[in-house]
Structure formats: C-alpha cells, structure tokens
Amino acid sequence: MFSLRGSFIRIIGNKKVKSELKKEEVKRILVPNGRIGDMVCETPFLKALHKEFPKAEIDVYLDDVVAPLFKNCSYVNVILNKNKYKIIKKVKILKMLNLLYEAWTRRKKYDLYFIFTNEMRALSVLSLKILSPKYVISVYRREKFGIKKDELTIYDRYIKKAQSSHMRDIYLSGIEAITDEIIKDRKYEICLGNLENKYNNxxxxxxxxxxxxxxxxxxxxxxxxxxxxxxxxxxxxxxxxxxxxxxxxxxxxxxxxxxxxxxxxxxxxxxxxxxxxxxxxxxxxxxxxxxxxxxxxxxxxxxxxxxxxxxxxxxxxxxxxxxxxxxxxxxxxxxxxxxxxxxxxxxxxxxxxxxxxxxxxxxxxxxx
Structure with missing residues (x-):
C-alpha cells in the first residue's frame, strides 16, 4: 500500500553506494547521549571503542547533570548541550526544529556514528541526512510504512542481534559489528579521579x-x-x-x-x-x-x-x-x-x- 511518508523516508534514507569503513580514516566519532543511567550502561562500549580506535576523538553531547560522569575519562570529549530553554523540550515543533538545527551544526564533522534506537521516523532520517557522517552503524529499523528493517542504505551496516536485551549489550553490539568478535570486558567504568577515596572512612x-x-x-x-x-x-x-x-x-x-x-x-x-x-x-x-x-x-x-x-x-x-x-x-x-x-x-x-x-x-x- 502506498505511503507518502514511506516514500519520503525512502528518498532521504537511501544513497547510491554504501560507505566502506576504513579504520585508519576514522578520526572523529560521535556516540549516543542520554541520561545518567544510559551513559553508565554505555561505558563498556566507550572503553571498547577507544581500544578499537585509539587515535580517534570520541565526542558525546551531554547535559550538565550527566557530564561530571566523564570528568576523569581521558578518551571521551564531553560537549555540553548549549540549549538551556526547557520550553524547547516541551513544545513538539520546537523540539523537532532543534533536532534539525543540532544536526546542521555538526554536519560532516564525524567519520563514524552509532544509532541504537530503531524508530522508522522521517525526522530522525532527515536529521541523519543533514548530519551526514561518513559511516553509520545502526540497529535494524522497526518495520513501518512498508519499509523493511534493513532496506535503508543511509545506514552502512546493521548490527546483529545483541547478546541480551540489556542496554549495555545493545551498545556493545555496535563494536562487535566492527570487530566480528564478542567483547569480553563488559564491566561498567566510572573514573572517580581525586574523589576515589573521599568517603573511604x-x-x-x-x-x-x-x-x-x-x-x-x-x-x-x-x-x-x-x-x-x-x-x-x-x-x-x-x-x-x-x-x-x-x-x-x-x-x-x-x-x-x-x-x-x-x-x-x-x-x-x-x-x-x-x-x-x-x-x-x-x-x-x-x-x-x-x-x-x-x-x-x-x-x-x-x-x-x-x-x-x-x-x-x-x-x-x-x-x-x-x-x-x-x-x-x-x-x-x-x-x-x-x-x-x-x-x-x-x-x-x-x-x-x-x-x-x-x-x-x-x-x-x-x-x-
């Protein structure tokens, strides 16, 4: 059945030739942001990502509440989200426009980008088109508007099923899609720095x-x-x-x-x-x-x-x-x-x- 939205997603969500990941060309990586719990679950992924691309910069955009988690993490660049207006998060149209604006400000800055949400949304695909990273690794999309889960070629590689449905393992599946090996070190990591022994006694x-x-x-x-x-x-x-x-x-x-x-x-x-x-x-x-x-x-x-x-x-x-x-x-x-x-x-x-x-x-x- 014809879907106008599905047709639009196909147009912006496909490219003629899929990019080939060349590790030596990966200089800058953008990883997903989130709240405190999301980011702690992401730490094994970040550690494995740094090990796989030791010379690459790893960027993450975080709110000031979450940012202190990575204060002492030498291999993650925390970029504070500049948007401090709560109304933008509450008004749908402003939230949508802000997503596209943020994608534009980061346009063509990244060689590697990971996506771990499976929505088949026109806005998300459009923002990815604007962001235009060289190589995108994504989970399979949710089938919608007559579009198959692995149909869109804007995603260069799709992630195989994770070891479990826990967010930690879903994140790690992104690295495993590159290495074709199971990551053994799956422990969370929080670097306390000079706070390490603050409450020892x-x-x-x-x-x-x-x-x-x-x-x-x-x-x-x-x-x-x-x-x-x-x-x-x-x-x-x-x-x-x-x-x-x-x-x-x-x-x-x-x-x-x-x-x-x-x-x-x-x-x-x-x-x-x-x-x-x-x-x-x-x-x-x-x-x-x-x-x-x-x-x-x-x-x-x-x-x-x-x-x-x-x-x-x-x-x-x-x-x-x-x-x-x-x-x-x-x-x-x-x-x-x-x-x-x-x-x-x-x-x-x-x-x-x-x-x-x-x-x-x-x-x-x-x-x-």
Missing part, C-alpha cells in the same frame, strides 16, 4: 550501611516521605547494626533533613550533601548495599559491584533494558505500570537478608 565499618534513594528521574518514580519512612523503618527491623543513609538531590537536602529529624530515629540519617553524580558515585562505592527506585544511581552502584535492590514500575521493557548488573542484584516490581509506589517492603527485607547471607558466605570462603 565515612561509614562505620562495624555497621551494615544501606543507602536508600527515593528520587527517580521524574515525579512518577519518586517515593513519598511517608513511604520512605515506612521503607527505612522496615529495614531497621532486619538487624540491630543496620544504618540507613538516605540519598537526595542538593535542592532537596534541607527539606529531607527536617523530615528525618522529625522521625527521631538515630539509625536513619541523611547522606552528606553531594555536589554532583560523580560525588554521589564516590559515596555509593563505600556503602554495603544500595536500595533505590529505578534511576541512574543503580547503575553507578553496579560500576563498583555494590549489591543493589532496584524498585521498578510494572514495565517489562524498562526492567529488560535497565536492570542492575551487580553480582548481587534484586528487582522489586510495583503493580502500577507508570508509578513507583506501594512496593513490597517485605520482599525488600528478604532481599536484604539474602545479600547479607551471601556476603557472610563470601567472607567465610575468603578466610578458609
């Missing part, structure tokens, strides 16, 4: 120090103060030596502090006020367990293999793409598809008990 090593994060990427993933109090109080019932440290954002610090003081519980305290996500990651590194709603700090904990309990809305795709990757990882799924609320706190406590038993077992095996 912050936690009492005779206690079980649990960081609890109640704030997500949007209000739908935030826990209320009432549910936060119930959750923390429940954790204290497990063992007498458990201390719960609640993590919050700098602009919520004073408000949370007043709440915690009103609870009058010495084993529930507020985490120190952290400057940015890198500072928060440095703190998480020295905790014993992280319990958190689904958000970026979950992946920061996985970078240091801190045991994680992650609370998700009832969204299988979100769990599939962004489940925690620590050796000891647990997922609690809420009943609601969009909101994180009324989660199973008894299950959370059982998960904590399992983690403590496993840690004791590991410690015993290490000394015997």
């Amino acid at each position: 912050y936690f009492d090593k005779n206690k079980v120090n649990i960081i609890f994060n109640y704030l997500g990427g949007n209000f739908k993933k935030n826990l209320s103060y009432l549910e936060l109090k119930e959750s923390c109080s429940k954790l204290l019932e497990i063992k007498e030596n458990i201390v719960v440290h609640i993590m919050t954002l700098p602009n919520k610090y004073e408000e949370l502090l007043k709440q915690i003081e009103s609870w009058n519980e010495k084993r529930i305290m507020i985490c120190p006020e952290t400057k940015d996500i890198l500072d928060a990651a440095a703190l998480i590194k020295y905790s014993d367990i992280l319990a958190s709603v689904d958000t970026g700090v979950v992946h920061a904990a996985s970078a240091f293999n801190i045991p994680v309990i992650s609370i998700f809305p009832n969204n299988e795709n979100s769990i599939k793409y962004f489940s925690p990757m620590s050796d000891l990882s647990y997922i609690i799924k809420c009943e609601d598809k969009h909101y994180i609320k009324n989660f199973d706190k008894n299950l959370m406590c059982e998960n904590i008990k399992d983690i403590l038993k496993q840690k004791e077992k590991n410690l015993y095996e290490k000394h015997n």
Whole structure:
C-alpha cells in the first residue's frame, strides 16, 4: 500500500553506494547521549571503542547533570548541550526544529556514528541526512510504512542481534559489528579521579550501611516521605547494626533533613550533601548495599559491584533494558505500570537478608 511518508523516508534514507569503513580514516566519532543511567550502561562500549580506535576523538553531547560522569575519562570529549530553554523540550515543533538545527551544526564533522534506537521516523532520517557522517552503524529499523528493517542504505551496516536485551549489550553490539568478535570486558567504568577515596572512612565499618534513594528521574518514580519512612523503618527491623543513609538531590537536602529529624530515629540519617553524580558515585562505592527506585544511581552502584535492590514500575521493557548488573542484584516490581509506589517492603527485607547471607558466605570462603 502506498505511503507518502514511506516514500519520503525512502528518498532521504537511501544513497547510491554504501560507505566502506576504513579504520585508519576514522578520526572523529560521535556516540549516543542520554541520561545518567544510559551513559553508565554505555561505558563498556566507550572503553571498547577507544581500544578499537585509539587515535580517534570520541565526542558525546551531554547535559550538565550527566557530564561530571566523564570528568576523569581521558578518551571521551564531553560537549555540553548549549540549549538551556526547557520550553524547547516541551513544545513538539520546537523540539523537532532543534533536532534539525543540532544536526546542521555538526554536519560532516564525524567519520563514524552509532544509532541504537530503531524508530522508522522521517525526522530522525532527515536529521541523519543533514548530519551526514561518513559511516553509520545502526540497529535494524522497526518495520513501518512498508519499509523493511534493513532496506535503508543511509545506514552502512546493521548490527546483529545483541547478546541480551540489556542496554549495555545493545551498545556493545555496535563494536562487535566492527570487530566480528564478542567483547569480553563488559564491566561498567566510572573514573572517580581525586574523589576515589573521599568517603573511604565515612561509614562505620562495624555497621551494615544501606543507602536508600527515593528520587527517580521524574515525579512518577519518586517515593513519598511517608513511604520512605515506612521503607527505612522496615529495614531497621532486619538487624540491630543496620544504618540507613538516605540519598537526595542538593535542592532537596534541607527539606529531607527536617523530615528525618522529625522521625527521631538515630539509625536513619541523611547522606552528606553531594555536589554532583560523580560525588554521589564516590559515596555509593563505600556503602554495603544500595536500595533505590529505578534511576541512574543503580547503575553507578553496579560500576563498583555494590549489591543493589532496584524498585521498578510494572514495565517489562524498562526492567529488560535497565536492570542492575551487580553480582548481587534484586528487582522489586510495583503493580502500577507508570508509578513507583506501594512496593513490597517485605520482599525488600528478604532481599536484604539474602545479600547479607551471601556476603557472610563470601567472607567465610575468603578466610578458609
């Protein structure tokens, strides 16, 4: 069946001759941007990309909230997004025009470009046409408007199926499409720099120090103060030596502090006020367990293999793409598809008990 949109996508999404990737000619690479969780999941890909193209510049455009993650990463060039007007993100036509403008400002600057989203959208194909990188590696497109998943030749190479549906493995499949080899090093990497030992002596090593994060990427993933109090109080019932440290954002610090003081519980305290996500990651590194709603700090904990309990809305795709990757990882799924609320706190406590038993077992095996 004829589709006007499909015809337009075919016109702009095809070129006569596919480009040939010549590694020695790759001088500058553009990689996908994203929020904190996306970018932590992307770190094994960035590391493998640098290994494959050691002389190439690797650029990523990030917001100032995410940028500190790569402050100490020598092989990634962070370019701050200049757009600070929130209205552009809220008004659809402005968002579309901004996407095309950004593509124009970066036009023909890149030798290699990766795409990991599979939408068959005219705007996305048009922006890629404007960007005009020499070589594009992409996942298969979602079949739409009568266009097959691998029909468009603007994409020079399509990525084979990833090892799993997790975003980490999807990213790594982009490198595997070049090397035709499975990448073995799949660990997250956060370079702390001079923050490496900042919180080494912050936690009492005779206690079980649990960081609890109640704030997500949007209000739908935030826990209320009432549910936060119930959750923390429940954790204290497990063992007498458990201390719960609640993590919050700098602009919520004073408000949370007043709440915690009103609870009058010495084993529930507020985490120190952290400057940015890198500072928060440095703190998480020295905790014993992280319990958190689904958000970026979950992946920061996985970078240091801190045991994680992650609370998700009832969204299988979100769990599939962004489940925690620590050796000891647990997922609690809420009943609601969009909101994180009324989660199973008894299950959370059982998960904590399992983690403590496993840690004791590991410690015993290490000394015997």
